[in-house]
Amino acid sequence: MNNSTSEKSDFWSRPTIWKLLLVVVVYLAFYLAVGQVISRVFSDQIDSDNVVASASSIIFGLALPIAIGAVALLIFIAKLGWLRSIFGPQPIRGRGWMWIGPILVAAAIAAHLTGTDWTAWSAGEIISLLALGVCVGIAEELLTRGIAVKMLRDAGHGERFVAVVSSLLFALMHTVNFISGMEASTVLATVVYTFGFGMCMYLTMRVTGTIWAAIVLHGLTDPTTILSTGGLDTSVTGASGATVVATFITILLVLFAVVAIFFVRGRVSQEQPANATS
Template sequence: MSETRVAALRVRPRIWIGLTIWLAYTVLVFVVGKLSGVPYTDLGDDGGTLFLGAGLSLIIGAILLAITTSLLGWWRPALFERKRSVRWPIFVPVIMGVALVTNLASTDWGSYDLGFFAASIVLILVGFTEELTTRGLLLVGLRSRLGEGWVWFLSSAAFALMHLVNALTGQDLGTTLTQVGFAFLGGTIFYILRRTTGTLIWAMVLHGLWDFSTFAVGHGTPGPLGALGGTIYLVAGIAGLAVVAFVIRGADERIAR
């Protein structure tokens, strides 16, 4: 990115700014979740618990992130690449899309009521908030000093570590650590989708729909293929690790200091 482009931003990108935003968002989710009094393991019980335990923090987070991004003037670098990578690794997020459809096809839709469905729709906001936080604003900060390999690794690791708060809101540590590992794979998939499409927007969409599908399939009695979605997701994540170097190679996204 040229010095002119940097000068056009209201605030010059810095790693500490991206990390501060990431930490603030993580703390916000934790605090709102604790104040709601809803344990993480009870989120899918009904619409009220899902909204208070997850949806409310997403709404607040989305508003604050939009304001922060506007004040920084980072919308364009947060949402768009200067140049797309090679296209063929997009098969990785496509596999994740298959996992998403499998979840939806296995969902016990008869167990839904209007309240749970409405709260589930709010849950889609997670694609906007978590992607803008990690593969948006944090990524912009990291690109001010680091090479693209570190940008992928650290943004994916930060996304994974956000899920540690679930252990502080009722989920057992072993399950949480497994979730952290799976989240790192997911972060890699979303990073590949950003690089291959040239925009974070599609990652936001896939991420939001994925979380919607995981809560959907976990509500009521899932169909016989209910566990298959997670297996397909794991295949996508491993494939992502195998090909992520190809979307990193030749990246020219470094923001001039």
């Protein structure tokens, strides 16, 4: 191993909050830059007024930048040798009450599917939205429930701190919607919702013992929400298209996430085995 590689490995082997913030900021900057390039190169394929108006607009306007970001994150953790620790069994398992988190998310997905006007979408648009869901699930979970959780645990923080900070970072990432011209009230509502959703994804990972469960649920949430509401980041504000049940579940999800903060326990030690229970 040469000196530069060794120094880089040593740098990331001593995680801190500011190093985690650096990862998040660099990722967001990279994602936004890629999005700008793609929007210019494929401007004729993207509907700037309604990015979900066609299959090609969904792919080039939404899915492709996130897919490239996901690949960049995978390369990053592969270079650091974190693939096994992130995608492998969780070093600390959850309690029975934590199942409420994934159950609420699954219920919201089911409600959105029930409330979807399927005649309003073409087969190509539905497939494109599912592809978008895969990209979002991998990229956002890898960053916030994968890299962030690992770095916070490796820094010696307890699980309550890990859950809150990783969920808060996930929520604050969505403030970049200001750049796209989204109204402040909608962005604020999205941040509140995504914090609650992030907590539920953390609990999903804890109680199932794997990040893959969070990736799957997250990957299903975004496309089903868009299918039901007809747009981006609208269900959290109660916009048209969302069913009463889905809206109620969303509110319940956020309230549960706040209460759950006070019940999260545990701490991962360096010697703790991968299949340990809290």
